[in-house]
Amino acid sequence: MLIVQKYGGTSVANAERILCVAEHIVASYRAGNKMVVVLSAQGDTTDELIAKAQEVNPEPGKRELDMLLATGEQQAVALMALAIHRLGAPALSLNAVQVGIEATSLYGNARIKRIRPERITRALELNNIVIVAGFQGVNRYGDVTTLGRGASDTTAVALSAVLGADLCEIYSDVDGIYTADPRIVHGARKLASISYDEMLELASMGAQVLHNRAVEMAKRHRVKLVLRSAWYFDIEGTEIKEGSTMEKLLFSGLAIDRDVARVSIMGLLDRPGVAYHVFSLLATQKISVDIILQTAGSGKTKDINFTVHQADLDATLKVLETNKEAIGFDTVTFDTGMAKLSIIGAGMTTNFGVASMMFEALYECGVNISMISTSEIKITVVIDEKYADNAAVCIHEKFAQIMNE
């Protein structure tokens, strides 16, 4: 089997961890697998390098920052190769330039355009374990670009797709995907498998176990992903794969996203383009808007409700106030200290009972619902943040009886 493994920064934070991970890699290798390993920078290296940059320049340019940050992963891969050598196995470390991970020029947040697999393929044919620096690419000027925070997952999935890997294992601090955060919901259970779409919804809802771009890419290229613990190698993880077998899963997970603010624009003139006007103004201020609900127009006016991250609330209110006349509305109201609570599962909205079970659970524990939004595989409610944990427990209990897996 050709296996691509990815280890996060805390998994390789020091010499002890590197040697521990090296043993796991060599065990897979000696079991007869071809191994490609993607690493993030060790521990807090990236943050430390950013701090060093800011010491000499409080507003570091992105090209030079990428040049600096890319050294973190390069150090990690060289150290891992050395650790594997110590265990008597052959290993070769490669940075993005050496692999040929061609990326766009957008420093700090580049996208992978294409990967030339030749160097890795050759190294694998020579029976090497290949250790690849995650998080980085090279643009058409030959400059190093980084792929954005957490993008080592994307590197691993992209390599899996290009090399036709049989399996892509993502090792991190968590040992899989749970039906809810086990620290909050006592009965939360780990899923043996989940579909790409469910994973995407979970990740976008704040369950940040896996970089979303990585899941999207895995879905597109049918890469078989497994999330596993980098600390307890004997624990089975969660497999992320295409969802045909998953469709019976009504409920695959529950996620909480905190620090949400609800904004309501009341008395908007009911004319074409008004929503475009509002949200393009917010976009130019780089304010990310989440759930948008627009009530049907009653007479000449309508209301638009949406959520933003609490940190963006002041900027949002300022933009709206400044452009009040141009947009044309009566008042703006808002609530802070809200949370989004979502349940995710394939075929959720096609099964009429699911949404009402969720609302019933919230009613039974006395939680008022501020907003509701549904998609094919997700139902989200916006509620007061202080009830979020309790609501999660109630909903989870309610669904426990219908949960398969």
Added chain:
Amino acid sequence: MLIVQKYGGTSVANAERILCVAEHIVASYRAGNKMVVVLSAQGDTTDELIAKAQEVNPEPGKRELDMLLATGEQQAVALMALAIHRLGAPALSLNAVQVGIEATSLYGNARIKRIRPERITRALELNNIVIVAGFQGVNRYGDVTTLGRGASDTTAVALSAVLGADLCEIYSDVDGIYTADPRIVHGARKLASISYDEMLELASMGAQVLHNRAVEMAKRHRVKLVLRSAWYFDIEGTEIKEGSTMEKLLFSGLAIDRDVARVSIMGLLDRPGVAYHVFSLLATQKISVDIILQTAGSGKTKDINFTVHQADLDATLKVLETNKEAIGFDTVTFDTGMAKLSIIGAGMTTNFGVASMMFEALYECGVNISMISTSEIKITVVIDEKYADNAAVCIHEKFAQIMNE
């Protein structure tokens, strides 16, 4: 003017130093010069990275070690570019791959084969200050190779040659070349200039201000080198250039090399190939032999005297003892705690009086001479290490009257 500047690791050890050096670079740039800057890794970075490597593998392989070490310089150049941006000037950092510093494959001690100047030339045309990672090259496999300790000097000189720089300034902890170590010899004076050959002799004799390969390359390509202080930019340094004007310099410097052991092989059979036999055996043990003196054969036997670094003495004696019969000699004697004391100056041995002045000075201060060796521009004596400082003072005083410059 096109100026290449090189700064050593302590010169850029922290944010404060980087900003200080950046100001000096920008001042030269704003004075109308095109600037190329070569940097070493910050402070103790290289040693720290080696320690990290040894934590995971006590005997790190050189390819991976180079991959690791090269990140030190890459970090330094990125930080310097950021510091220069802060001062409002344009700057671009480049690693060896980006510059196109093609080197041999010998990891850890590669040689520069050729430099492609296009990327730097283009960046200079766009009015950038170009910051280049020293100490590294890229071999024909696309792998990073390092050029050996202190080789950032070589990078600077090689770039100067390829780019046709008007001047190559080497900034370090010392502000120039002195006629003797000013910490030992009170009357030591700084030279305004010195020839390449004199510099080579001084460097090989332990005055480690400048990497010898750099001086050799500067001589070959007629690169005008200036050694200057990275701490006091207003102090004039020492210029190293072709020696026609220098030939009148009888005495340009004095150097002490400590921790020397003298070994004498007595009663060697006087037959062809015996010296080859002895020194090839030592070479296979990687023992570096310095001054070799062979007395004219008296009858059937001769003696060979040579010096080794004290740390290599045990290995040397062991090799000789093991091969005693094969080589064919009577006994081996040795002295430890010796020092080599050399005076360097163009036309030294062509001027009969110079050697005798040196011996006279040693006689006057009661120092016994164990070995003598002379070259075109150097006279070396091996003496008891404990007299070395005093001897240096005596010789320097003796020559003070004939010193020009």
